[in-house]
Amino acid sequence: MLCVTGNESTIDVLASRLERAGSEDELDEVRFDALEPTDWQAALALVRRHASRVVGCCRARGDGGAFSGSPAQRVALLGELAGCAPAAVDLEDTLADSAIAAVRAAIPSGAATRLVLSWHAWDRLPSAQELRRRCAAMSRRGADVIKIAVPVDEPSELASLLDLACFEGLPTVLIGMGSAGMLSRACYRRFGAPWTYVAADEGRSTAPGQFTRDQARALRLADVSDRPLLVLLGGPQVAESPGPRVYNRLFQSRGSRLWYLAQETRELAPTVALLRQLGARGASVTMPHKREALRLAGEGADDLARRAAAANTLRFESDGVALAGTNTDVVGVRHPLQRALSQARGAATAALILGAGGAARAAAIACEQLGLDVTVAARRPQAARSFARAVHWDRRADVQGAVLINATPIRGSEVSPWPDSAVLDDRAVVFDLALSAQPSLLITRARLANAIAIDAEQMWLEQGAAQLRFLCGLSVDAADLAQHR
Secondary structure, three states: OEEEEOOOOOHHHHHHHHOOOOOOOEEEEEEHHHOOHHHHHHHHHHHHHOHHHEEEEOOEHHHOOOEOOOHHHHHHHHHHHHHOOOOEEEEEOOOOHHHHHHHHHHOOOOOOOEEEEEEEOOOOOOOHHHHHHHHHHHHHOOOOEEEEEEEOOOHHHHHHHHOOOOHHHOOEEEEEEOHHHHHHHHOHHHHOOOOEEEEOOOOOOOOOOOEEHHHHHHHOHHHHOOOOEEEEEEOHHHHHOOHHHHHHHHHHHOOOOOEEEEEEOOOHHHHHHHHHHOOOOEEEEOOOOHHHHHHHHHHHEOHHHHHHOOOOEEEEOOOOOOEEEEOOHHHHHHHHHHHHHHHOOOOOOEEEEEOOOHHHHHHHHHHHHOOOEEEEEEOOHHHOOOOOEEEEHHHHHHOOOOEEEEOOOOOOOOOOOOOOOOOOOOOOEEEEOOOOOOOOHHHHHHHHOOOEEEOHHHHHHHHHHHHHHHHHOOOOOHHHHHOOO
């Protein structure tokens, strides 16, 4: 279930949100502290009208809210709110026992209203012991739902929250604030929560790291939160990946229970451990973690991953311990390149690869599988000499080869890894592996030179299809993914 947050300062804007067509899988939070006191009675009337889907609260300034009246005024207002019999009343754990008792007493007899006791640690992540003590105290104070929100810098820090899921049999809304806490919001049922908080729209979030309602609906969070999960792990660039959109559309079209998320992380191993606790099936891995992924896979890494010295796909085996790893980047390069070579003018015998990282190594393997002689141009040629003949970056335009492959991060329509002064007329095939929203400058120049141009999307589709075959045994190819792009 989704709970749409809001901090509307005017009754008209609040009414507009509440009076939209209701949805059975959505609640609406009403923040009385954001409203002027002159609007409270009108807001209470709105709560009465939509009571079954309202979670009401009034936060004091010390609790991250805006209420500036006296404690007695606040308790009186919360009592009036409870008297409307909403779905839930959210009270801060900082309230006195007498105040909590007074609000509970105001709930009409027989009403299904739940009392949420909440605690926010805005500036630090408490220890696991402190969090457990806090939960125990909130349980003793008569909470129907325990809610805790803490800041996290890495996904693995969510483990201390996950250990508190359904504490002493109570529903637990356990939130890691910030982008690193995304899994606590997405996999909310795994954390014991009956709902997850989402922002009404862009720019209206009430805590860092919230999904918008549209994003949550696109991910089908109301339905999939406790289903088998796949995750893309990597640096900040994962936020731009088309993977979640494309893979989830494919899963939905196939009636699959799987779903897919992207999560930035700096520490692969602890994040993988958390994912296993969450019941995930596996992970796609991108920069800068592919070498670490190979190490984690250990003996479960296949020959392709070992040859590439990197794994970009990890499958979590059912024994709860082993990992299987592969590198689908090689397939991602080989298949589009093989098709292009079959259409190229003349026989291609040599390839020049720009860059010496993991993508370049995967491209070199693909080229060798197709019988091409490989040269790599890199700023540090010694980094490439373990897998190919190498020259310095400044000499790249001097190297002959009918195939040119960009395996550097240089991308976009304004910069190119190929020198402006060098022509592309002698290149039969130009392949850009750097994924970008618009055709890259390299691809544009290749087309003007009448070369066969292969953009990074073709590589992404091929490797993605191979990834899904490896991770979950789906019968899928690049054309299937392209239909859901």
